[in-house]
Amino acid sequence: MAARRSLLLIGIAGGLLAGCVVAPPPAPPPRVVYQPPAVVVARPPQPAMIVETVPPPPPEHPYWVWRRGGWHWNGYRWVWIHGRYVERLY
Incomplete structure (x- = not known):
């Protein structure tokens, strides 16, 4: 009887563990990184040289x-x- 009880308990435990x-x-949630919109400064073309x-x-x-202006x-x-006068570099 004890052997049957042991077999029964082993069977029940095996069934539960199965x-x-x-x-x-x-999986962790996707990481969201805020990036502010890029600011692009459109530089106008350089004006003509001044004489x-x-x-x-x-x-x-x-x-x-003489170092000319720009x-x-x-x-x-x-x-x-x-433009301005500057010391000559040798």
């Missing part, structure tokens, strides 16, 4: 050279940088 399934953990009259060099620096983009608009 239905157990080890499932993988659920500057070259003045004579300063009397205290007769060997300096356009510079300051992040918002084109700005003209005037």
